[in-house]
Amino acid sequence: MILRYRIIRSKSKNDLHQNKANRVRLDFVRYFQYVKECIFPLSANLAASETDSLAAENQPALLSATNLTCIREERLLFDQLTLEINAGDIVQIEGPNGSGKTSLLRILAGLSQPYNGDVFYKNQLITQSREEFHQNLLYLGHLAGVKDEMTAQENLNFNLTLHGLSIHSSELEETLTLANLTGFEDSLASHLSAGQHRRIALARLYKSTADIWILDEPFTAIDKQGVNSLEQLFKAHIKQGGCVILTTHQDLLTFSPSQVKKITLDYIGE
Amino acid sequence: MSVANLSYRAVFALVLKRDLTIAMRHKDDIINPLLFFVIVVTLFPLGIGPEAQTLSRIAPGIIWVAALLSTLLSLDRLFKSDHVDGSLEQMLLSPQPVFILVLAKIVAHWLITGLPLILIAPLLAVLLHLNEQSYGALILTLLLGTPVLSLLGAIGVALTVGIKKGGVLLSLLVLPLYIPVLIFATSAIDTAALGLPYSGQLAIIAALFFGSLTLAPFAVGAALKVSTN
Numbered sequence: 001m002i003l004r005y006r007i008i009r010s011k012s013k014n015d016l017h018q019n020k021a022n023r024v025r026l027d028f029v030r031y032f033q034y035v036k037e038c039i040f041p042l043s044a045n046l047a048a049s050e051t052d053s054l055a056a057e058n059q060p061a062l063l064s065a066t067n068l069t070c071i072r073e074e075r076l077l078f079d080q081l082t083l084e085i086n087a088g089d090i091v092q093i094e095g096p097n098g099s100g101k102t103s104l105l106r107i108l109a110g111l112s113q114p115y116n117g118d119v120f121y122k123n124q125l126i127t128q129s130r131e132e133f134h135q136n137l138l139y140l141g142h143l144a145g146v147k148d149e150m151t152a153q154e155n156l157n158f159n160l161t162l163h164g165l166s167i168h169s170s171e172l173e174e175t176l177t178l179a180n181l182t183g184f185e186d187s188l189a190s191h192l193s194a195g196q197h198r199r200i201a202l203a204r205l206y207k208s209t210a211d212i213w214i215l216d217e218p219f220t221a222i223d224k225q226g227v228n229s230l231e232q233l234f235k236a237h238i239k240q241g242g243c244v245i246l247t248t249h250q251d252l253l254t255f256s257p258s259q260v261k262k263i264t265l266d267y268i269g270e
Numbered sequence: 271m272s273v274a275n276l277s278y279r280a281v282f283a284l285v286l287k288r289d290l291t292i293a294m295r296h297k298d299d300i301i302n303p304l305l306f307f308v309i310v311v312t313l314f315p316l317g318i319g320p321e322a323q324t325l326s327r328i329a330p331g332i333i334w335v336a337a338l339l340s341t342l343l344s345l346d347r348l349f350k351s352d353h354v355d356g357s358l359e360q361m362l363l364s365p366q367p368v369f370i371l372v373l374a375k376i377v378a379h380w381l382i383t384g385l386p387l388i389l390i391a392p393l394l395a396v397l398l399h400l401n402e403q404s405y406g407a408l409i410l411t412l413l414l415g416t417p418v419l420s421l422l423g424a425i426g427v428a429l430t431v432g433i434k435k436g437g438v439l440l441s442l443l444v445l446p447l448y449i450p451v452l453i454f455a456t457s458a459i460d461t462a463a464l465g466l467p468y469s470g471q472l473a474i475i476a477a478l479f480f481g482s483l484t485l486a487p488f489a490v491g492a493a494l495k496v497s498t499n
Contacts, residue, residue, distance in 0.1 A: 111359060112499050134365040143356025149292040158288050162364045164276060188295075 060123040061086050062243050063108060063212055068117035070103050077103055078265055087241040090234060095265035101247040102216055109139040109214050135164060138210040140218060144201035148190035152181055152200050155189060159204050179203035180226060195221040205233055215246040281366045282374045289378035303344040303383045310336040311394045322399040329398035330459035337387050338419060338448050342441060344383045345423040348375060349431045359498055368491035376424050384416035407462035411455035414475045421482040422447045428493035451478060
């Protein structure tokens with residue numbers, strides 16, 4: 001994995017404002033692109049499949065990013081971050097609170113727009129191959145995305161079906177058993193504990209066909225045994241040619257240190 | 271288990287069913303706007319006096335203003351709870367077109383808040399001595415008009431969903447967009463009371479409906495992307 005990044009200590013305010021003006025212009029361009037994609041989804045797909053056949057020859061990185069810059073509240077979180085994540089990588093993003101770990105994950109997932117820089121999925125801009133990228137992406141953020149008013153089983157079923165996986169109810173139960181939620185299938189999520197909430201969201205991992213897993217603090221509120229079985233799951237996933245990108249403050253115990261690639265974000269504000 | 275490309279109809283049905291299930295288990299969402307509507311309309315005769323002529327004169331305005339405000343009251347739920355628990359992010363990250371997801375959510379919102387209003391409106395119209403000839407116009411304008419309120423309101427909610435206290439901003443954004451609906455709807459009902467054809471006003475509301483039905487989901491999708499940024 002190639003990993004380079006550098007943080008520029010200070011940028012003059014003028015520079016920032018200049019960039020902001022560019023950014024606004026860029027937003028307009030993106031909006032029109034978005035509208036165009038909505039109206040002509042076919043042409044976008046065609047262009048994507050052409051570049052795909054070209055890129056397939058030299059095994060492109062699953063996920064790569066160039067020159068990412070992220071600014072939050074007038075504070076520079078990271079600058080000129082370039083990274084490349086290949087099949088079989090497990091990447092742990094480290095850094096103190098507020099150093100931009102979540103921001104980086106959201107940018108990689110395409111939820112946030114970086115201030116500057118691009119993210120590529122198999123050498124295609126993720127904004128251009130949205131559908132294909134999202135088909136192969138599993139992102140779990142701070143918020144579990146579990147509805148309180150639905151049961152564990154309904155939540156899992158909705159999440160899987162929405163992401164294009166059709167599944168039988170017997171398999172749903174099986175999956176919930178794997179996630180250690182036996183006996184809670186028909187309980188409303190609002191009646192479950194924080195850890196069980198998290199487990200409902202994580203249960204998706206057992207059935208996921210996505211290559212890229214982006215997990216923001218997946219171990220929060222999960223017990224030791226659960227962490228262990230999640231790590232086994234990560235191992236199986238990277239063996240199958242996927243990759244895992246996660247933030248966590250604890251070490252991955254069952255992985256040898258050389259297996260885990262680390263990106264450390266150091267907070268250097270203005 | 272298999273990876274299947276869901277048809278748009280299946281995605282639509284999936285999200286619609288989910289939102290309706292949630293609403294049925296969280297009945298406040300249905301009852302609150304409806305109760306507000308009933309309370310506002312029943313308070314007017316008490317405040318103004320039971321004189322039939324005055325009431326039947328202002329009945330269209332009262333019913334429509336109450337419907338408009340009760341929709342505004344319920345708009346917040348459209349995306350707020352999904353935003354708070356992270357399921358909105360998950361929807362935006364799904365490989366399904368945002369247009370369909372958003373449209374399903376708006377349709378669910380209308381079924382939960384708009385449809386009950388239409389069902390109860392004739393009853394309230396009796397309380398206000400609405401002219402007998404106006405009932406058809408009342409139902410038709412509500413049928414065409416309340417979806418417009420949900421569709422246009424969704425744009426406002428999508429823009430303000432990321433803001434902690436966006437309630438005031440939402441009203442400011444959305445109310446001006448509601449005014450054309452209000453004007454043409456009440457005018458249609460008034461015209462019907464005089465026994466004149468009101469198809470002109472109805473056609474304009476229908477145009478607003480189809481315009482917002484086709485365009486609003488795009489705007490909502492784009493606004494949600496900005497809000498979750």
